[in-house]
Amino acid sequence: MAEAEIRPAAGAAAGKGKGQPQRAVRMSVELPLWRALTGYRVLTLAYVLVLFVFSYKKYAHPLVAAAYMTALTVWMAFTWRRTTSAERCTRAFLIGDLSFALGGILLTLVADSHERIMDGAATLPSIWTAGAVLGFAIKGGWRWAAVASALVAVVNLVERQELARDTIHNVVLVWVASVAIGYVVEVARASERTLARALQIEAATRERERLARDIHDSVLQVLAMVQRRGAAIGGEAAELGRMAGEQEVALRTLVSSGLVPRPGTAAPGAGEDAVRTPQEALAAPVPCAEDGPDAGPCDVRALLAPHAGARVTFSEPGGPVVLPAAAAAELAAAVSAALDNVRVHAGAEAQAWILVEDEPDEVVVTVRDDGPGIPEGRLADAEREGRLGVALSIRGRLRDLGGSADWISVPGQGTEVELKVPKGQVPAGRKRGRSTA
Template sequence: MTQGTRRPRAVRMSVELPLWRALTGYRILTLAYALGLFFLNYHRYAHPPGAALYMGVLTLWMLLTWNRVTAPERCTRPFLIADLAIALCGVLLSAVVDTPARIAGGAATLPSIWTGGAVLGLAIKGGWRWAAAGSTLVAAANLVERGALARDTVHNVLLVWVSSVAIGYIVEVARASERTLARALQIEAATRERERLARDIHDSVLQVLAMVQRRGAALGGEAAELGRMAGEQEIALRTLVAGGLLPPRRSAEQLAEDAELVRSVHLAPQPPAGPCDLRALLTPHEGAGVSLAAPGTPVLLEAAAAAELAAAVGAALDNVAQHAGEGARAWILLEDEPAEVIVTVRDDGPGIAEGRLADAEREGRMGVALSIRGRLRDLGGSADVVSVPGQGTEVELRVPRGSGVGQ
C-alpha cells in the first residue's frame, strides 16, 4: 500500500441519542412542573401527607435515575417497567388522596404530565408496540382515577396514545434508515478498496501477463505455450477485476488483440514521506517521444497524492503507447496553481473513436476508468479526456491542494 494511504473511517451515527437527551430534559422539567402543582394545591388535597409521601418517592426516584434515559444502553427494560409502574401508582393514588370535587373538576393527577415521560421512554426504546402497551395502561389508570368517560380525560388519553405510538413508529423507521445507511457506507468503502486493488492489478499483474504472452508468441516453441497460458490468465483476471461482466474469450486472435492493448510493466517511483516535488515523479516519463514542461520551482504535493497522480500520468502515457502508434509523440504539461495542481497529457495520435471508452470499460479494460479517473476521484480531483478522431487525445488531471488518498 502506498505510504500515507488512509482508509475511510467508520462513521458512528445514532438517530436515538438526541431523543434520549430530549427525554432526560422532559423528565426533569415535568417533575418540576408536578412539584409546583403539588405545592400550590397542597391544602386542597383530602390527604395532603399521602400526596406528599408519593411526591417525595417520585423526587427520590428521579434523583437516583435521572441519567438512566441519557443513553439506550442504560435505559433497560426493567427500569422502564419500574418507571411506568411509579407513574401508574401516582395516577391511581390521586383518586385516594384528592377530593372527589377536584377529581370531577379535572384536577391534574399527582405525577401530572411526568407520566408522559415513562410512555415516551417505552416508545424510544421499543418502538410503537411498546408505546401502545404503555399508553394503554396509562389510559386505563386515568379512566379509573376519573371514574367516568369525561371529555377532557378522553382527549388527554387519546393525545398520549397517538403521540407515543407515532413517536415509536418514527423511531423504528429512523433505525431502519440508519442501518440501511450504514450498510451503504460499508458497500461504498468495499467498492473503493476493490477499485484501488483493481488499479494495482491493472498497473502490474495484467501488464506482466500481457508482456509474457507477447514475448512467448514471438519466441515460439514452449515459450509460445507459456505465453498462451499467460494470455488466458490475463483475460480471466481482467474479467474478475471488471466484476465478472465479461465472459472469458480464449481464441488466439482475441488474446493477441487484448495483449496489444497493454504495454510492458511500468512501476512509478515511490515518493518519500511528507510533501514531495511532483516534478521528480514525472521526470522519469520524459524520453524520446515524451516531452515534459514544468515550472522552474518545486511543485509540492502530499506524497500519497503525488504518487497517485504520477501513476495516473503513467497510465495515460501507457494508453498513448498502446493506441497512438509507434511514431506518436506525447507532451506533459505541469501547472502549479494556488488551489490545485494540473497535469495535462496530450498526444498527436489518431484519437479515440466516440463511445470507445465506454465499450472498453464494459469489456473489462479499466485503464481509463480505474487507473486514471478512479485515482483522481479518490484524491478529490477530476480527470477529463478530450479526443477528436484524427487530432489526438488530451487528458487533463486536476488535484486540489491538501488532498490525500482516501479523502
C-alpha cells in the first residue's frame, strides 16, 4: 500500500483545520513487487559472493572472477534503490543491469576452466541474473520479460557451448517465470485502473446526488410553486408559470443525467432568450461541437440531452455512449428529424420519448410519441409524392452510416422509430447538421 497526500477542496475540511493535508491510502499493486525485487537482488548478491569465496581456488583465473565480483558489488551499492519503485527503475538502468548479468555470464568463459563449465558449474552472476530479467517483467510486462529472458538464454547457451539438459532447464524456468510475472503485472495494472475509475465514478455520483438534494430542496420547489401559482392566477402569470414548469423539467433532466449541453447550444434556464417552448424543444438541432474527418469521438447522450423538455422525456444509460463524431452528429440529426415529424404530424401537445441503448456492436435510439399514428402505406405514398423527409432526413442518414431506421405505428396509438447505428462507422461525403424535410 502506498500513501498519497490529498488536499481538501475549499470548505471540505471545515472543523478539521483548514488547509491541512489529509492522509489517504492509495492502492498500488506494484510496490510490493518492487520491494520483493530489491530484496531478491540483495540476497542473491550475498549468495553469489559466498559461492565465489568457496569456489575461489577452483577458478582458472580467480583474479578475473574477483574483479567481476567487486564490480558487481559496487554496481549494487550504487543502484539498489533503483528497484524500489517504477519511477526510479528507468529503461537505461534495466539495460545496464541486464548488461552486467550478460557480461558476467560471458566472462565466466575467461575466469573458469573448460572442465568446470562442462560439468555445469555456476556462472559468475549465477541466480542474480534472474533479478535483471524480473526487473524487465515488472517494468514493461511480459513482452519485455520475454525479450530479456531470450537474451539470457542465448548467452547461457554460448557460455555452456552445448545444449545441456540442466542449462535448458534453467533457461526455460527463467523464461516462463518472468513472462508469467510480467503478464500478472499487466493484469494487476489494468485492474487497478478499473478500480480507480470506479472510485471516481462513485465519488462523482455521490456529489451529484448531494447537489440534486440541494437543488430539489430549493430551486425545483420554487419553480414548481411558481408553476402552480401562475396557473391559478392566470394571465401573464400563467405564461410565467408555464415557462417555470419547462425549466423545472429541464433542470431535473440535467441533474439526473449529469449531462450539460454541447458548446454552442443554449442550456435550459441560461437566460430569458434561452427559454424554449415545447415545440422548440422538439425541433432544436444539436450539432457536434467539432467538424472535420479528424474530429474525436462524441458521447451521443450529450448530443441528445438538450432535446429534453416539458413534452420530451430523455432516457439514457449510466455511462458514455460513444460514436465517431461524424456518425454521432448524423444520428443526432436523424433524431431531430424524427422529432420534427412528431411536432408537425402529432401536434404541439404530443408527448415524445427518446431512449438511448448502448449495445455491444451498435447504438440504438428509439423515438416514440403518443400521437395519432401513421396509416399503413402513408410513408411509401409520401416518398412517391416527393415528400422525402423520412427518406432523406432519417432513413438516408442511417443508410450512409451502415445502419437502419424502422417504423412501428398503430393508428390511434402513436409511432415508434428505431434508429440503429453500428459502432465505428463514419459517414462519407456528408456534412454535419440537419437536412430539411
